[in-house]
Amino acid sequence: xxxxxxxxxxxxxxxxxxxxxxxxxxxxxxxxxxxxxxxxxxxxxxxxxxxxxxxxxxxxxxxxxxxxxxxxxxxxxxxxxxxxxxxxxxxxxxxxxxxxxxxxxxxxxxxxxxxxxxxxxxxxxxxxxxxxxxxxxxxxxxxxxxxxxxxxxxxxxxxxxxxxxxxxxxxxxxxxxxxxxxxxxxxxxxxxxxxxxxxxxxxxxxxxxxxxxxxxxxxxxxxxxxxxxxxxxxxxxxxxxxxxxxxxxxxxxxxxxxxxxxxxxxxxxxxxxxxxxxxxxxxxxxxxxxxxxxxxxxxxxxxxxxxxxxxxxxxxxxxxxxxxxxxxxxxxxxxxxxxxxxxxxxxxxxxxxxxxxxxxxxxxxxxxxxxxxxxxxxxxxxxxxxxxxxxxxxxxxxxxxxxxxxxxxxxxxxxxxxxxxxxxxxxxxxxxxxxxxxxxxxxxxxxxxxxxxxxxxxxxxxx
Numbered sequence: 001x002x003x004x005x006x007x008x009x010x011x012x013x014x015x016x017x018x019x020x021x022x023x024x025x026x027x028x029x030x031x032x033x034x035x036x037x038x039x040x041x042x043x044x045x046x047x048x049x050x051x052x053x054x055x056x057x058x059x060x061x062x063x064x065x066x067x068x069x070x071x072x073x074x075x076x077x078x079x080x081x082x083x084x085x086x087x088x089x090x091x092x093x094x095x096x097x098x099x100x101x102x103x104x105x106x107x108x109x110x111x112x113x114x115x116x117x118x119x120x121x122x123x124x125x126x127x128x129x130x131x132x133x134x135x136x137x138x139x140x141x142x143x144x145x146x147x148x149x150x151x152x153x154x155x156x157x158x159x160x161x162x163x164x165x166x167x168x169x170x171x172x173x174x175x176x177x178x179x180x181x182x183x184x185x186x187x188x189x190x191x192x193x194x195x196x197x198x199x200x201x202x203x204x205x206x207x208x209x210x211x212x213x214x215x216x217x218x219x220x221x222x223x224x225x226x227x228x229x230x231x232x233x234x235x236x237x238x239x240x241x242x243x244x245x246x247x248x249x250x251x252x253x254x255x256x257x258x259x260x261x262x263x264x265x266x267x268x269x270x271x272x273x274x275x276x277x278x279x280x281x282x283x284x285x286x287x288x289x290x291x292x293x294x295x296x297x298x299x300x301x302x303x304x305x306x307x308x309x310x311x312x313x314x315x316x317x318x319x320x321x322x323x324x325x326x327x328x329x330x331x332x333x334x335x336x337x338x339x340x341x342x343x344x345x346x347x348x349x350x351x352x353x354x355x356x357x358x359x360x361x362x363x364x365x366x367x368x369x370x371x372x373x374x375x376x377x378x379x380x381x382x383x384x385x386x387x388x389x390x391x392x393x394x395x396x397x398x399x400x401x402x403x404x405x406x407x408x409x410x411x412x413x414x415x416x417x418x419x420x421x422x423x424x425x426x427x428x429x430x431x432x433x434x435x436x437x438x439x440x441x442x443x444x445x446x447x448x449x450x451x452x453x454x455x456x457x458x459x460x461x462x463x
Contacts, residue, residue: 039330
């Protein structure tokens with residue numbers, strides 16, 4: 001990557017729309033914190049600070065987070081780049097809402113940096129730093145497009161390493177630990193796969209669109225050009241299935257199909273892929289007991305409401321209690337015998353917290369924020385300077401869209417529940433950092449003045 005500075009040095013650029021939206025975000029989050037504190041005091045039954053509910057805390061963490069958002073805005077303004085002004089406020093609102101949810105939950109649920117909310121704040125700051133850094137510094141995409149095979153190899157290697165020496169949690173080996181640091185490589189592989197697919201599809205798009213041989217009603221490109229893309233995708237998918245991380249497998253599959261359709265406009269590819277998915281799901285349900293169990297819970301969670309279907313049933317009750325406007329932050333989530341109704345509220349079910357305490361209005365607002373992110377990503381793709389940037393922006397937007405849709409659908413019992421995170425809201429360092437990178441890349445691509453790579457000599461393909 002490189003930074004190009006004009007002859008007059010840095011030329012700051014006012015970002016009035018971004019600043020105005022950030023002010024609204026700050027007001028919304030401060031109102032949310034006051035609502036949360038009021039809910040704590042009411043739950044405690046006194047006018048003083050709450051002591052029996054979730055651990056009370058001052059507004060320091062929210063204020064630090066808001067300060068970081070305005071520092072990010074200042075950095076983007078000083079860089080002078082004409083990048084998108086909607087992404088940062090939207091990400092900021094989602095991240096701030098996630099921080100409020102973590103403030104509301106018991107601080108002993110997770111976190112090694114002083115509790116759940118403190119750890120979430122640290123990772124939000126890291127994600128904002130990554131987003132802003134990429135948005136300011138990336139002035140060339142050659143390091144992405146020219147090394148697509150290298151990036152794909154690194155991603156697959158990380159997954160293989162995780163499968164061999166990773167830490168097992170709930171029967172799945174998903175976490176790789178190096179010294180004091182631990183993370184889930186699958187979160188970053190989704191970005192790597194999008195980079196690879198964008199580079200490959202942009203390079204061989206004419207052949208993929210034309211098709212030279214038939215398979216039933218489908219016209220397919222030459223196998224040598226189709227095989228590398230399919231093999232790398234299938235290998236990543238197979239590894240994830242073996243690791244029992246079916247949510248990520250579904251994310252990869254749907255992103256692959258979506259990006260293939262964006263590149264080729266061939267509906268037959270999507271239909272064929274959907275049929276393969278249905279067949280694969282039927283086979284997986286027979287081969288993997290945990291897949292069959294999740295499908296059974298999805299079809300009728302009340303058949304084992306105190307066992308396998310417990311979390312889904314409790315989530316449905318939470319949405320029902322919330323109604324239209326919710327109970328208010330800090331005033332919901334009844335805790336019989338001192339236990340929260342859903343064990344994985346901070347990772348898999350933050351939307352259930354929002355549904356109960358902010359109601360249907362809050363859920364719709366969160367989903368609308370994701371629609372805004374998707375719209376900005378597709379708008380960036382539509383105005384990109386070349387095919388690679390267009391496909392990269394579309395792929396990154398698809399990742400956010402599919403991930404949000406899959407976990408929201410699981411919480412609402414629209415589809416079987418899968419163990420992936422709600423982007424920018426769920427607890428987890430790997431997820432927050434990976435999504436921060438996605439937002440940063442979209443910021444960089446939205447600046448149409450970034451340099452195109454110089455033409456390569458024949459025979460010097462991407463590595």
